[in-house]
Amino acid sequence: MADLYSNGYPNGTSTTHSLAQSNATMPVIRKKLAGYVGFANLPNQVHRKSVRKGFQFTAMVVGESGLGKSTLINTLFNTPLYPPKDSLPPSAERPKTVAIESIGADIEENGVRLHLTVVDTPGFGDFVNNDESWRPIVENIESRFDSYLEQENRVNRQKIVDNRVHACLYFIQPTGHSLKQIDIEFMRRLHTRVNLIPIIAKADTLTDEEVRDFKARILADIAYHKIHIFQAPTYENEDEETLAEAAEIASKIPFAVVGSDSLVETADGREVRGRAYPWGVVEVDNEDHCDFVKLRQMLVRTYMEELREYTNDVLYENWRTEKLLSMGVAQDSSVFREINPSAKIQEERIMHEAKLAKMEAEMKMVFQQKVQEKESKLKQSEEELYSRHKEMKDALEKQRGDLEEKKRRIESGRPLTPEKNATKNRRFLR
Template sequence: MLRRRNIGFSIMVAGPKGIGKSSFINTLFNREIVQVQKKSNENLDLNLYILEIDCEGVRKKVTVVDTPGFGTTLDDSGTQENILSYIRTQFNMFLAEETKVKRNRDFEDTRVHALLYFIKASPHGLKKTELAFLKKVNGLVNIIPVIGKADGMAVDEMESIRSRILDQMKTCNIEIFDILKDELINQSLNWVNLISKFPFSVICDDKIDGEENTVRGRKYRWGNVETDNQEHCEFSLLKEILMSSHMDALIETTVNDLYERYRTKVLSEILPKADLNNKVI
């Protein structure tokens, strides 16, 4: 195995056009990373943003993989394949380095640790094309479904949408990252009760000023919706999962489960079955 020195954290964000992916990225890091109103990058399948942030007193490199080309056309099968190829390529690059006789001690691990898939707040749930995409990436990355632009949804409506999405994914055997599975999670939060709000809904602010004490959200004639208010949406819980309580669990699951299964599959197709369990790599 390669020596795990300072492993960074990599997040991929995907979903239909206009669902609030760019606003989410900016709100998550409280800075303008993606220009929300800019349209010139929509023809690109992937954009990478590399940040260095403070994670509970530790400086950590975070890579955000944005997918502006996803959902911009009726047939985005090509974009889906490019996203799938990117995830696999990161695994292949790590495997290639891992199997070298002389390894690069400064090799950078770029495997994707979480895929946030944004879903429209609709009673119909996921479309067939979306389920097809999630089936393709299933088993290659930790999938975290997110309900975007949940403004104005009633509690009972949101519960129905959540149930519909989970039923669809279960029927299609799509594995969702289990926020209750790993013992590394922050036990100070009552995740057992919060699982009823999964997939989490988010409402993000289009205008980011970088101030820590600013009340973020959206203003309407009938009132204000606050991004960080758990009575309005679960943005703060999702941020806690990604940037604190479950970051290590997402990395560990990628390294020990998803990658190992991928590695075994690839090597079993290359090496004779008799040698697979005995060969030291």
């Protein structure tokens, strides 16, 4: 495996600096890789559409001054992102990083395009007062979130450039003791904003045993101070090989690394990237010598997608919520209430029943009203009938009385109408 990586930098690689679309000040270098890096495995991590679009990945290096951050950037992607050393005058020392710099490169492996950005930060710890040295770094991370949020809020969201920092390699000085106060302070400021990956720098200065003990102490300190470092997720139903690889990577954290951007010759005549000492050569790409290979495997081969996902789903999302809340944008959480289908059906049923009951009551009311109207009409006509009946009865009664009178008179031999007949007779008699 080590052989795959051991061929060093490409000779005669053309380096063209141009403006990156994502960052106006960021030089982009188009590179051909000379050796295998590992991101060709990305299609297995995500679906094919992303493969066509390519990937964007941003890593940041943070740590005290002189720990080899800039050196490791060049070592990491098997391609000198920084101008090769021999372009500098031979007397010139490797320059200190003095400002936060982004270096972008479009690299391609087995047809998979990766737009890689590495953010190099100046080392801290050089000043008398280092209290606030974390601030520019945190601000840089947050301004990248800002730019992403701004793009998300645009009308056209087709071409979002993701400049967010997906992984932050935190360099720890190989003291062999425990974490320094400044490291704890830094990590606590960073862990809510980035995936922290702790690294023991310049591991060639420690013996294997010292590395083992130092790792244990660092992890204990990290746990004690409740610092959240990136934890690779494990999924169910994963095959043994993947699980073993995940366990292997996890067991190496914090990665003890050695960086080098020059080739050295080993005792057996091989040319390797490494550091030559009077007693021998420390090989960067040899897993027996340091964890560099495992670190790169984690970053690009195994967990690039997880790092991107966690950045987007958790870190960015939390930052976004905090930001919007601080701006006074309150979220109506009832909008996002989960819908339980059976509760919804129940609710609908109750509403339907209430509607039916209301309709029934209305119908009843109308019916009663109609019945009442009919009743009062009937009553009225009954009364009318009754009074007519009474009238007729009275009239008949009167008629009967008259007839009775007449009958009595006839029977008693008296004239029916005496007065009338008397006047008639009188007139007749005259």
